Amino acid sequence: MYFPYLRGRQFELIALRELLEADLIGDKIVPIIEPIKATSTLAKTLLSYSEKKHCHALIMNPEVGNFASTIRESEKQEDRVVMDIYRDLKSQYLIEAYIMNKQTPLQLEKRQDLSQLMIVNPKRDCMEDYLKVYTEMEPEYTLLPDDRTFSRKVPKSKVLFMDRFPKAPRNSDYSKNEDEFYSEDHLYYDTEGFRGFADYSIVGSDFSETGFAPLAVAIHIVYFDSDKILRVHHFVSDSNDDINDPAGKFGEAVSKLAEWVKVNNLRHTVGIDKFLECNRTGKYPGLGTVKKYSIMHHLELINRFLEGEI
Numbered sequence: 001m002y003f004p005y006l007r008g009r010q011f012e013l014i015a016l017r018e019l020l021e022a023d024l025i026g027d028k029i030v031p032i033i034e035p036i037k038a039t040s041t042l043a044k045t046l047l048s049y050s051e052k053k054h055c056h057a058l059i060m061n062p063e064v065g066n067f068a069s070t071i072r073e074s075e076k077q078e079d080r081v082v083m084d085i086y087r088d089l090k091s092q093y094l095i096e097a098y099i100m101n102k103q104t105p106l107q108l109e110k111r112q113d114l115s116q117l118m119i120v121n122p123k124r125d126c127m128e129d130y131l132k133v134y135t136e137m138e139p140e141y142t143l144l145p146d147d148r149t150f151s152r153k154v155p156k157s158k159v160l161f162m163d164r165f166p167k168a169p170r171n172s173d174y175s176k177n178e179d180e181f182y183s184e185d186h187l188y189y190d191t192e193g194f195r196g197f198a199d200y201s202i203v204g205s206d207f208s209e210t211g212f213a214p215l216a217v218a219i220h221i222v223y224f225d226s227d228k229i230l231r232v233h234h235f236v237s238d239s240n241d242d243i244n245d246p247a248g249k250f251g252e253a254v255s256k257l258a259e260w261v262k263v264n265n266l267r268h269t270v271g272i273d274k275f276l277e278c279n280r281t282g283k284y285p286g287l288g289t290v291k292k293y294s295i296m297h298h299l300e301l302i303n304r305f306l307e308g309e310i
Contacts, residue, residue: 001028001196002186002302003057003143003159005120006295007064007207008035011288013045015295020052024270025299027054028306032097032118032198034059035067043084050091057095057118057141058088061107064207095140100126105133116140120161122205124150143198151193159196160189165204166232171216174234182222182230186305202232202294216240217249219257219275219290222298223266224310233260247284254279267310271297 006012013033019025031049035042035058049056088094097118098104108114114133118141121130127150130142142154143161151158164183168174185197202220219235235256237249258279261272268276271293278285285293304310 001030001159002306003030003032003141003161003196003198004201004295004299004302005032005034005143005161005198006201006203008033008037008039008042008062008067009288010039010041011292012203012295013041015292015299017045017048019270019296019299020048020054022270024296024303025054026303026307029299029303030055030057030095030196031299032057032059032120034062034064034099036062036064037067038082038085040081043081043088046088046094047084050088050093053093055093055095057097059097059099059120061098061101061104063099063101100130100133102129105129108133114139119143121145121150122161127153130154141195155193156195158194159198160185160192160194161198163205164199164230165202165220167204167206171214171218172236172240174218174220175216175236177234178236179231179233182232184229186230186302187228201298203291213243213246214287215243217246217253217287217290219253220294221257221272222301223264224301224305228305228310235260246287250278250284250287250290251282269297269300271295271300 006016016031033056046056046058095118097120098108099120099122115137117139119130119139121142121144124145124147131153138154138157140157141159142157143159144150144154146160146162162185166180183199189197202222217237220232221235222230222232225231235253237252239249239252254275257275261276266272274293
């Protein structure tokens with residue numbers, strides 16, 4: 001199973017919903033959402049997954065954004081968006097997930113059933129706090145890093161959780177290494193005793209609430225090589241001296257992508273087709289949508305692999 005870990009940015013949520021609505025994400029993919037804000041897009045995405053009877057996980061103690069404070073403030077006003085989110089929390093297809101930290105044992109001590117949860121351990125230092133809560137049982141899923149000591153303590157519910165995206169300091173730096181290794185977790189997770197694997201897709205674990213105009217536009221596309229190892233190819237704009245003309249920068253990057261897809265006879269996905277349409281029409285969809293297309297491509301590709309189509 002694959003557990004893509006995404007923050008609740010609008011373009012990430014829409015990517016998840018559009019994949020679901022197009023039946024391009026199967027039961028072997030369980031998305032995890034760490035919400036930033038209580039938005040109508042978040043509520044609509046959560047409810048759509050429950051209506052489609054598709055399992056999904058929601059981080060109940062997010063470490064980014066202001067979701068928790070927004071929930072507390074809006075709760076008193078019976079805010080419609082918050083009510084919809086609470087309605088999804090009652091769904092049998094929603095898995096409550098908690099990031100393990102020093103406060104998490106206190107948050108969980110009043111719960112009667114701890115076995116139906118998902119626990120996210122982003123680093124090795126989480127083990128002590130995790131074992132305070134789970135001494136005689138395990139949660140449904142335990143996401144943990146590639147650490148043998150931690151793994152030995154969690155024999156049944158463990159899911160390998162790593163940030164596999166090779167983050168560069170600046171977008172322009174991706175041109176120095178346009179094609180590189182991404183992951184082989186999908187090939188070996190089950191033989192190494194894991195129930196599944198998880199990552200941050202092509203976004204990476206870094207988080208910033210404020211956007212900025214980049215000097216360069218970069219498009220990140222994952223693909224399988226001849227050994228079914230995942231690699232990532234970076235398509236970077238050329239006119240990177242200033243922040244002017246992001247549409248032109250995107251045009252330079254997407255034209256490289258279109259040529260690469262043609263030369264390598266890459267199998268198309270909805271995300272790839274969206275990029276090719278932009279190249280054909282000259283349309284600039286905005287940087288958020290560029291990431292949405294890349295995420296959709298990644299998740300559809302992994303779904304095909306898990307379904308035995310690749």
